[in-house]
Amino acid sequence: MEARAVPPYQYSSTVLAKISHRISRAGARTPSCSSFPISRYGTTIFSKSRSSSPSSFPAASLDFASPPVDFDLHSLMQEMGAVFSQDGVVESFGNDEEALEAATNGVSVTEMSHVGRLRVSGDDRIRFLHNQSTADFQSLSEGQGCDTVFVTPTARTIDLATAWIMKRAVILFISPDMRQSIFKLLNKYIFFADKVEIEDITEKTFFFTIMGRKSDQLMEQLNMKDIVGKPYGTHLHYSIEGTPVTVGVGNLLSKSGYSLMLSTDTAGLVWETLLKFGAVPMGADCWEHLRIQKGRPAPGKELTDEFNVLEAGLWDTISLSKGCYIGQETVARLVTYQGVKQHLWGLALKGPVDPGSIIFSDGEKVGKVTSCSSRAENGDFFGLGYIRKKAGGQGLEVHVGEQSGVCHQIKVVYK
Numbered sequence: 001m002e003a004r005a006v007p008p009y010q011y012s013s014t015v016l017a018k019i020s021h022r023i024s025r026a027g028a029r030t031p032s033c034s035s036f037p038i039s040r041y042g043t044t045i046f047s048k049s050r051s052s053s054p055s056s057f058p059a060a061s062l063d064f065a066s067p068p069v070d071f072d073l074h075s076l077m078q079e080m081g082a083v084f085s086q087d088g089v090v091e092s093f094g095n096d097e098e099a100l101e102a103a104t105n106g107v108s109v110t111e112m113s114h115v116g117r118l119r120v121s122g123d124d125r126i127r128f129l130h131n132q133s134t135a136d137f138q139s140l141s142e143g144q145g146c147d148t149v150f151v152t153p154t155a156r157t158i159d160l161a162t163a164w165i166m167k168r169a170v171i172l173f174i175s176p177d178m179r180q181s182i183f184k185l186l187n188k189y190i191f192f193a194d195k196v197e198i199e200d201i202t203e204k205t206f207f208f209t210i211m212g213r214k215s216d217q218l219m220e221q222l223n224m225k226d227i228v229g230k231p232y233g234t235h236l237h238y239s240i241e242g243t244p245v246t247v248g249v250g251n252l253l254s255k256s257g258y259s260l261m262l263s264t265d266t267a268g269l270v271w272e273t274l275l276k277f278g279a280v281p282m283g284a285d286c287w288e289h290l291r292i293q294k295g296r297p298a299p300g301k302e303l304t305d306e307f308n309v310l311e312a313g314l315w316d317t318i319s320l321s322k323g324c325y326i327g328q329e330t331v332a333r334l335v336t337y338q339g340v341k342q343h344l345w346g347l348a349l350k351g352p353v354d355p356g357s358i359i360f361s362d363g364e365k366v367g368k369v370t371s372c373s374s375r376a377e378n379g380d381f382f383g384l385g386y387i388r389k390k391a392g393g394q395g396l397e398v399h400v401g402e403q404s405g406v407c408h409q410i411k412v413v414y415k
Contacts, residue, residue, distance in 0.1 A: 116179025
């Protein structure tokens with residue numbers, strides 16, 4: 001697909017007027033690309049925190065006074081036409097086609113606060129997480145990050161998580177609807193002598209993800225250029241009106257783009273700033289479409305007790321050299337004896353199908369659909385499914401119900 005320029009998100013005149021009014025009430029100029037950075041009264045909105053452990057960088061400055069009450073994030077989203085689920089998740093902003101285009105060729109921002117956030121602290125936190133999941137936590141340093149998988153003793157998948165290693169804690173980003181399960185699972189393995197504490201900080205923070213080819217440009221416009229070009233998982237700390245904001249490389253769907261974890265007090269202000277600099281708001285429906293397209297497995301779909309971590313293709317999250325961890329013996333046997341019998345594949349189908357539908361090839365049952373997008377792209381509906389190793393893979397012609405399709409390789413965990 002040929003790349004083309006994507007214009008900044010177009011607010012209605014009514015919403016623009018309200019935004020300008022709120023920002024003027026906050027005591028600041030409306031930000032613009034030509035005037036940024038702005039510094040007034042010696043305070044900053046985007047500035048490098050003194051306590052940030054990575055290398056020291058010059059402070060950036062976009063000045064706002066303390067945000068007024070009407071910077072409430074969900075109120076702002078409602079004014080933009082956001083459609084909320086019963087759980088309070090923004091499903092759409094009524095701009096799905098524009099958002100998907102921006103997520104590829106421009107820059108999009110998604111409010112992902114339904115993703116769980118657990119804070120693991122205590123002197124033994126690194127050793128503890130090293131023993132509880134597949135990644136090699138002991139090889140990581142402060143300011144780095146990784147993906148890791150929580151598995152059962154038989155290496156069946158529970159959840160794919162992202163970890164940020166901070167000075168006094170590790171932040172785990174858990175799949176939606178899994179935070180309580182992982183919280184209970186981890187607490188189950190804390191023994192009396194372990195110096196480990198786990199806190200659920202989901203309700204205390206917000207979480208945004210940024211994706212698209214112009215993501216780096218957005219960071220530079222915000223004077224966060226120090227994080228551009230850093231390795232996946234790297235995260236730096238900033239301060240907005242005296243409250244912490246952590247920006248990490250990667251957005252849960254790719255190793256490019258960025259993630260922001262920030263205070264509830266400044267979420268609305270930051271959201272509006274991102275949109276003023278051209279980010280297009282994207283809802284969860286589009287994010288789910290991209291999840292399937294990019295092949296990120298999800299709990300209850302691709303990650304269940306039916307499938308092991310290698311069948312899910314999560315090789316990049318597994319350390320084959322570290323010591324014992326839950327599920328390690330099973331993983332080692334699967335690798336040694338080539339015990340993987342099926343693989344997760346992408347599906348390009350001519351029509352939508354239901355998860356759980358049987359996949360056939362040449363009249364033979366070869367697998368099962370786990371996810372399917374509800375929207376077509378270039379005439380195809382994207383799906384995910386497990387297919388027996390002996391049946392084939394890349395280019396395999398399949399049928400699911402009345403729909404025909406072809407298997408294709410997916411970039412599981414951003415390969």
